[in-house]
Amino acid sequence: MPELRQNFMTKEWVVIATERAKRPDQMAVKREAKPVVSFSEKCPFCQGHESQTPPEILGLPDGEGWKARVVPNKFAALSPDCPPERTIRRSRRSMGGFGEHDVIVETPDHSLAMAMMPDSQVADILRIYKIRHDQLSLDPRVAQVTIFKNYGTDDGTSLEHPHSQLIATPVISYQVRQRFQEAMQQFDDFGCCMFCQIIEEELEGQKRIVLTSEHFVAVELFASPAPFCTHVYPRRHMASFSDVSAKETADLGRVLRTMLAKLYIGLQNPDFNFTIRTAPAECVGVRYFHWYMSVIPRLTRTAGFELGSGMFINTVIPDEAAEFLRNVKVEAAVGVS
Amino acid sequence: MPELRQNFMTKEWVVIATERAKRPDQMAVKREAKPVVSFSEKCPFCQGHESQTPPEILGLPDGEGWKARVVPNKFAALSPDCPPERTIRRSRRSMGGFGEHDVIVETPDHSLAMAMMPDSQVADILRIYKIRHDQLSLDPRVAQVTIFKNYGTDDGTSLEHPHSQLIATPVISYQVRQRFQEAMQQFDDFGCCMFCQIIEEELEGQKRIVLTSEHFVAVELFASPAPFCTHVYPRRHMASFSDVSAKETADLGRVLRTMLAKLYIGLQNPDFNFTIRTAPAECVGVRYFHWYMSVIPRLTRTAGFELGSGMFINTVIPDEAAEFLRNVKVEAAVGVS
Numbered sequence: 001m002p003e004l005r006q007n008f009m010t011k012e013w014v015v016i017a018t019e020r021a022k023r024p025d026q027m028a029v030k031r032e033a034k035p036v037v038s039f040s041e042k043c044p045f046c047q048g049h050e051s052q053t054p055p056e057i058l059g060l061p062d063g064e065g066w067k068a069r070v071v072p073n074k075f076a077a078l079s080p081d082c083p084p085e086r087t088i089r090r091s092r093r094s095m096g097g098f099g100e101h102d103v104i105v106e107t108p109d110h111s112l113a114m115a116m117m118p119d120s121q122v123a124d125i126l127r128i129y130k131i132r133h134d135q136l137s138l139d140p141r142v143a144q145v146t147i148f149k150n151y152g153t154d155d156g157t158s159l160e161h162p163h164s165q166l167i168a169t170p171v172i173s174y175q176v177r178q179r180f181q182e183a184m185q186q187f188d189d190f191g192c193c194m195f196c197q198i199i200e201e202e203l204e205g206q207k208r209i210v211l212t213s214e215h216f217v218a219v220e221l222f223a224s225p226a227p228f229c230t231h232v233y234p235r236r237h238m239a240s241f242s243d244v245s246a247k248e249t250a251d252l253g254r255v256l257r258t259m260l261a262k263l264y265i266g267l268q269n270p271d272f273n274f275t276i277r278t279a280p281a282e283c284v285g286v287r288y289f290h291w292y293m294s295v296i297p298r299l300t301r302t303a304g305f306e307l308g309s310g311m312f313i314n315t316v317i318p319d320e321a322a323e324f325l326r327n328v329k330v331e332a333a334v335g336v337s
Numbered sequence: 338m339p340e341l342r343q344n345f346m347t348k349e350w351v352v353i354a355t356e357r358a359k360r361p362d363q364m365a366v367k368r369e370a371k372p373v374v375s376f377s378e379k380c381p382f383c384q385g386h387e388s389q390t391p392p393e394i395l396g397l398p399d400g401e402g403w404k405a406r407v408v409p410n411k412f413a414a415l416s417p418d419c420p421p422e423r424t425i426r427r428s429r430r431s432m433g434g435f436g437e438h439d440v441i442v443e444t445p446d447h448s449l450a451m452a453m454m455p456d457s458q459v460a461d462i463l464r465i466y467k468i469r470h471d472q473l474s475l476d477p478r479v480a481q482v483t484i485f486k487n488y489g490t491d492d493g494t495s496l497e498h499p500h501s502q503l504i505a506t507p508v509i510s511y512q513v514r515q516r517f518q519e520a521m522q523q524f525d526d527f528g529c530c531m532f533c534q535i536i537e538e539e540l541e542g543q544k545r546i547v548l549t550s551e552h553f554v555a556v557e558l559f560a561s562p563a564p565f566c567t568h569v570y571p572r573r574h575m576a577s578f579s580d581v582s583a584k585e586t587a588d589l590g591r592v593l594r595t596m597l598a599k600l601y602i603g604l605q606n607p608d609f610n611f612t613i614r615t616a617p618a619e620c621v622g623v624r625y626f627h628w629y630m631s632v633i634p635r636l637t638r639t640a641g642f643e644l645g646s647g648m649f650i651n652t653v654i655p656d657e658a659a660e661f662l663r664n665v666k667v668e669a670a671v672g673v674s
Contacts, residue, residue, distance in 0.1 A: 001416060001418075001419045001433065001434055002413075002414060002415050002416055002419060002434025002436075003431055003432070003433065003434045004415075004431060004432040004433070004434055004506070004507070004508060005429075005430065005431045005432075006430035006431070006432075006508075008428040008429070008430065010511065011511045012510070012511040012512075013432075013506075013508050013510055013511065015414045015415060015434060015436075015506075016434070017414040017415075017434075018434070019412060019413060019414070019416065020412050020414065075356060075357050076339075076356060077339060077352050077354040077356070077357065077642075077650045078339050078341075078352060078354075079338060079339055079356065081338075082338045082339060090534070090538055091345040091531070091534055091535050091538055091559070092342075092345070092538070092559050093342065093343035093345060093560075094340055094341060094342045094343070094560075095340070095341040095342075095343075095350075096338065096340065096341070097338055097339025097340045097341055097352060097353070097354075097355070099339075099352075144646065146642055146645040146646040146648075147645070148640070148641030148642050148644065148645045149641055150640040150641045164641075165641070165642070167642055167646070169341070169350075169352075169646070169648070170341070171341060171343075171350050173349070173350055173646045173647045173648045174347065174348045174349040174350065174647060175349075175646060175647025175648075176646065176647065178515065194428070197427070197428055198428050201427055201428055201429075222428075222429050223430075223431075273640055273641035273644050274641065275641050275644050275645030276645070277645065294644070294645075296644060303485070303487040303610055304485030304486055304487045304501075304502070304610035304611065304612050305414075305483055305485055305502070305504055307485065307610050307612050307631070307633060308483040308484070308485045308612030308613070308614065308631075309481065309483040309504070309506070309510040309512060309513065310510045310511060310512025310513065311483075311506065311510045311512075313414045
């Protein structure tokens with residue numbers, strides 16, 4: 001029978017549609033393999049083409065070359081030169097489009113998917129995220145920093161060279177504000193961080209755990225809005241991604257790489273997005289929020305029901321998705337079980 | 338320069354990305370025309386194939402045949418046989434998947450897009466929506482009725498025969514609850530329905546108006562999350578779709594058909610979704626909410642930034658979208674200007 005599940009963190013309901021349910025392996029993407037080249041003459045992110053991007057913000061050197069670099073997005077959604085001034089004309093509220101929009105070029109190798117990178121390289125990328133996150137959070141005009149990756153041709157990515165993005169905005173988004181208010185309410189009612197509570201419960205139950213390491217836990221959401229929606233939580237309570245230590249970053253590199261490799265192998269290289277959900281700069285250190293990564297393969301599309309209700313229909317039972325991913329064998333990475 | 342705009346109804350911010358901005362006509366879909374047949378041997382919704390659907394809930398007769406019919410969805414997301422009982426196990430909240438999932442077959446003609454229908458046929462479909470909405474709202478187990486249409490191959494639609502859907506759920510979704518709370522807050526602060534206020538302001542400014550009729554106003558959202566996101570508001574204050582009169586329904590048939598024809602012609606038959614946003618049964622008659630239709634062509638895809646922040650990036654300026662749609666000529670429909 002179908003079931004409704006409520007996301008404890010957001011209070012959103014999802015429909016686990018058992019009548020339409022699919023086995024996890026049925027979600028694997030069937031598509032033609034594209035030819036893979038490690039250098040493309042036309043790609044502005046390939047080594048040797050550095051002059052085709054705006055001037056570098058940050059680079060991770062590697063001998064004569066580089067391991068990774070951060071450049072401003074040439075087609076930025078927001079502009080650092082736009083003052084964040086508000087205009088209020090009756091119901092019409094607007095603001096200058098101030099913001100930063102970085103591209104993080106993850107590797108000089110045009111063909112190297114993050115799922116196939118050495119763990120240490122993923123850790124390097126996470127370190128770069130943190131540096132830029134921390135730098136931008138110091139700007140008093142910045143209210144929120146969103147770090148994300150779009151992977152795949154069909155997935156909002158216009159360039160195939162491995163990259164991720166960061167957008168700093170002068171406002172806190174409604175979604176983030178709401179999630180904070182829910183977390184704060186829970187803390188006020190029960191006296192504990194609801195994320196710490198979920199991590200504890202999931203570790204006890206084990207059913208939805210995909211993998212664990214010394215510092216992180218990857219788990220399929222109980223009320224997953226889409227197949228294989230995975231959260232990677234730090235075990236230690238930290239409100240902000242800023243709080244992550246060097247040791248934890250190295251560990252997360254292994255966990256994230258392993259998680260992505262499981263999706264790559266198990267679901268045959270699906271498109272995916274990931275994002276880091278973290279406390280805005282003004283809320284660093286709060287006891288009620290807990291940063292984490294959210295990884296969502298793009299296997300289904302949303303349509304009118306999701307638009308009209310904000311509820312999602314998920315055709316894969318999260319417990320089965322977790323079991324499936326646990327069983328996908330990835331070349332052993334030290335310290336990940 | 339880019340601009341941030343805040344949706345007055347939801348408090349959500351969107352980025353109007355002028356650096357990436359496109360002229361409205363650049364959003365037109367370039368795709369190959371599919372062969373159109375008015376009868377398909379394989380389609381369970383075509384006339385003569387009535388036995389291939391579950392038993393009819395409601396039919397609109399037309400001589401020996403039918404104009405439109407409502408049947409249960411064969412692959413329903415929720416089930417009327419599932420008791421809506423809650424289970425709370427620490428952070429895990431779930432509920433039996435009770436619900437109704439109707440398919441509204443809009444015409445016996447396999448190829449007749451709603452944009453091409455006679456106005457009266459669209460009005461008939463709206464009447465059917467209202468009958469089923471009202472019937473299901475009487476069921477004490479039903480908390481919310483979501484009416485929606487998915488149009489297009491790439492858009493969550495598995496069957497091409499013209500149809501729409503209705504899902505009744507035993508919970509009020511978080512999104513609807515939040516929108517209600519915002520509307521209530523506005524009413525408490527300013528003493529008026531914020532939708533009535535927006536309608537008045539948009540009619541004064543005229544810039545974002547697409548079309549108006551005796552009873553309805555179609556307008557591009559000031560803070561539109563996506564290109565051509567259009568709201569169709571009744572001029573008269575009504576919290577619920579249940580309150581719409583027969584005369585208003587006939588008028589809405591003309592307005593909706595004209596609106597869809599403008600999208601069809603102007604953007605070359607794009608995929609779209611529409612939904613009716615209405616007060617849940619428990620809130621009928623409230624002074625702070627105002628039902629409306631939301632029509633969104635699917636011209637862009639969301640990705641990691643939207644996932645991570647809940648904010649959208651829109652590359653078409655809503656004022657220009659409105660002007661573009663105003664200028665798309667549709668065969669005159671009486672009473673629509």
